[in-house]
Amino acid sequence: MSLLELKGVTKRFGGLVAVDHVDLVINEGERLGIVGTNGSGKTTLYNLISGVYTCDEGSILLEGLDITNMPAYKRAHLGLARSFQIPRPFGQITVRENVAIGALFGTLIGEIGEDEALEIGEYYLEKVGLYPKRNEIANALTPIEKKLMEVARALSMKPRLVLLDEAMAGMNPKDIDRIVEIINKIHEEEKISIVSMVEHIMRAVVNFAERVVVMNQGKKIADAPTQEALNDQKVIDVYLGRFALEEQNA
Amino acid sequence: MNKGKYYPLFVAIGIFLVLFIFGKFAQGMWEPVALIMFYVAVGEAFNVFLGFTGYVNFGYVVFMGLGSYGMALVVSSSSMAGLGPWILIPGFLFAAIMAGILAAGVGAIALRLRGAYFAIATIGVNQGVKFFIEGAKIWGGSEGIIISKPLKVALGPHLANAVTTFWADFLVFMIAILAAVITIVFLHTRLGYGLIALREDEDAARVMGVNTTKYKNIAFLVSSILAALVGATAWCLKTTYVFPDDVFALSYTVDAIVIVMMGGTGTLLGPVVGGLIYGILKYWLGILLPGFQLLILAPFIIIIIILFPEGIVGVLKKRVRGKKLEKFIA
Ligand SMILES: Nc1ncnc2c1ncn2[C@@H]1O[C@H](COP(=O)(O)OP(=O)(O)OP(=O)(O)O)[C@@H](O)[C@H]1O
Numbered sequence: 001m002s003l004l005e006l007k008g009v010t011k012r013f014g015g016l017v018a019v020d021h022v023d024l025v026i027n028e029g030e031r032l033g034i035v036g037t038n039g040s041g042k043t044t045l046y047n048l049i050s051g052v053y054t055c056d057e058g059s060i061l062l063e064g065l066d067i068t069n070m071p072a073y074k075r076a077h078l079g080l081a082r083s084f085q086i087p088r089p090f091g092q093i094t095v096r097e098n099v100a101i102g103a104l105f106g107t108l109i110g111e112i113g114e115d116e117a118l119e120i121g122e123y124y125l126e127k128v129g130l131y132p133k134r135n136e137i138a139n140a141l142t143p144i145e146k147k148l149m150e151v152a153r154a155l156s157m158k159p160r161l162v163l164l165d166e167a168m169a170g171m172n173p174k175d176i177d178r179i180v181e182i183i184n185k186i187h188e189e190e191k192i193s194i195v196s197m198v199e200h201i202m203r204a205v206v207n208f209a210e211r212v213v214v215m216n217q218g219k220k221i222a223d224a225p226t227q228e229a230l231n232d233q234k235v236i237d238v239y240l241g242r243f244a245l246e247e248q249n250a
Numbered sequence: 251m252n253k254g255k256y257y258p259l260f261v262a263i264g265i266f267l268v269l270f271i272f273g274k275f276a277q278g279m280w281e282p283v284a285l286i287m288f289y290v291a292v293g294e295a296f297n298v299f300l301g302f303t304g305y306v307n308f309g310y311v312v313f314m315g316l317g318s319y320g321m322a323l324v325v326s327s328s329s330m331a332g333l334g335p336w337i338l339i340p341g342f343l344f345a346a347i348m349a350g351i352l353a354a355g356v357g358a359i360a361l362r363l364r365g366a367y368f369a370i371a372t373i374g375v376n377q378g379v380k381f382f383i384e385g386a387k388i389w390g391g392s393e394g395i396i397i398s399k400p401l402k403v404a405l406g407p408h409l410a411n412a413v414t415t416f417w418a419d420f421l422v423f424m425i426a427i428l429a430a431v432i433t434i435v436f437l438h439t440r441l442g443y444g445l446i447a448l449r450e451d452e453d454a455a456r457v458m459g460v461n462t463t464k465y466k467n468i469a470f471l472v473s474s475i476l477a478a479l480v481g482a483t484a485w486c487l488k489t490t491y492v493f494p495d496d497v498f499a500l501s502y503t504v505d506a507i508v509i510v511m512m513g514g515t516g517t518l519l520g521p522v523v524g525g526l527i528y529g530i531l532k533y534w535l536g537i538l539l540p541g542f543q544l545l546i547l548a549p550f551i552i553i554i555i556i557l558f559p560e561g562i563v564g565v566l567k568k569r570v571r572g573k574k575l576e577k578f579i580a
């Protein structure tokens with residue numbers, strides 16, 4: 001059974017159609033990559049799925065339940081978690097507390113106590129390699145550490161589906177390999193679906209995704225197993241031309 | 251369960267105890283101590299909302315005002331005179347209910363607004379309530395309510411006098427303790443974590459499962475009711491009158507903001523330290539340099555806020571991070 005299903009999902013900003021009649025199925029336990037040029041509507045798609053925005057058209061089903069108009073916090077309780085492209089830490093509190101808040105609120109009231117949440121926080125910080133920084137104020141982290149903290153925060157919510165928004169952008173190849181390894185390991189251990197946007201980072205796409213969705217100007221132009229999608233002529237035309245250039249320049 | 255979490259509460263109560271003893275036994279010190287405690291309690295009540303949500307309730311004084319009206323209406327209603335001293339219980343209840351109803355209504359509407367719009371909306375509520383009371387001539391209109399007589403009838407002259415000179419202030423101490431307990435509970439429970447998350451980033455908090463609307467409303471309600479209790483005792487019972495010009499004066503909101511910012515927003519001890527300093531300065535500058543207080547007070551506050559941008563306790567908390575003192579400061 002599909003975990004998440006988008007049917008004709010559309011979002012407009014004034015005259016701009018940021019997400020244009022997108023149909024998408026995400027399966028239980030899947031590792032899906034989303035790629036697309038800047039402004040192709042990837043982040044907007046995440047905002048629609050997580051409930052930051054509501055759809056102008058179309059519907060979103062989570063395990064068959066219509067969540068199209070459900071408030072964001074309720075979606076989180078049902079198992080949707082995400083990171084932000086530009087990290088949004090709770091800046092004035094500690095890294096451990098940041099992740100504990102994920103554990104406390106990803107579940108319903110009473111499921112997890114405050115002390116237990118702090119322990120869960122430490123567990124996931126250990127996993128992403130931030131345990132030594134657990135008592136620092138979140139604002140004091142480097143940008144990459146903030147991204148890692150967001151990954152830990154999302155995972156601590158006991159999600160069914162994690163949406164990562166360019167968690168690897170701006171990292172060097174060594175860090176990217178490390179994060180992909182962490183994510184793949186967590187995927188294996190926790191049996192959750194992970195959708196990751198990986199933008200230009202080919203090595204992450206290939207190492208992480210089983211299936212790739214390609215967005216262009218708000219539309220989904222390809223949706224296929226990774227190798228197949230990357231060899232699709234339409235995709236090569238609008239997107240991979242840039243990959244090749246960047247790989248050369250790098 | 252880690253008991254150390256509650257140490258800062260004992261520090262706060264310790265400070266109150268010292269103040270109480272000093273006020274009670276040092277000659278002529280009760281009035282200044284009562285004034286200081288008034289500012290501490292006002293700051294604590296205000297901090298429950300500002301400190302935990304980051305929203306500034308400029309109309310905060312309206313809840314203190316309504317609280318003092320609530321108490322005045324109960325004390326002056328002849329049907330309750332037979333209760334004797336117990337009359338204070340329905341008095342406080344009515345104060346809390348009146349403020350609670352207004353807070354629930356204002357919260358449901360104004361808390362949909364963010365930041366500055368919310369602040370402006372709350373000023374409007376304060377002015378609106380004041381003009382309504384005066385214009386519609388309810389509750390004595392602009393004349394207000396004087397309760398000195400009914401208070402004497404209900405309590406007898408001796409006890410009525412003791413209420414205005416001692417018990418009204420004593421109750422402010424009790425409210426300050428109540429507010430401190432609420433603050434420490436907030437700091438360590440799911441509710442408080444949710445509030446802090448929304449204070450730091452409301453959108454991120456929502457996608458992480460925090461029902462931000464509900465949490466903001468709870469904090470607003472609790473803060474408003476605490477304000478009403480302070481108003482009911484520190485204004486109504488202590489002065490035995492309630493005038494709309496006095497109890498809806500926006501300058502009290504400004505006092506509260508200064509106290510909380512100076513002490514440290516979102517901390518337990520911040521409003522205590524802030525209220526202490528503010529109360530002391532206001533009282534003695536009023537005696538030493540009557541009329542010129544503001545000339546000294548304003549630059550002093552500016553200097554403190556520049557030196558301690560996160561408030562005195564906020565900065566202190568950072569300093570003691572990882573040290574033995576850490577568990578006493580929150
Ligand atoms: N809140 C908004 N208001 C107006 N326009 C918006 C808003 N959010 C996104 N857009 C526009 O919608 C389009 C899609 O943006 P989106 O952020 O979803 O793209 P993206 O694929 O995530 O791009 P990037 O790779 O740069 O992150 C862009 O043209 C963007 O300018």
Ligand SMILES: [Mg+2]
Nearest residue numbers: 042043044085
């Ligand atoms: Mg984006």
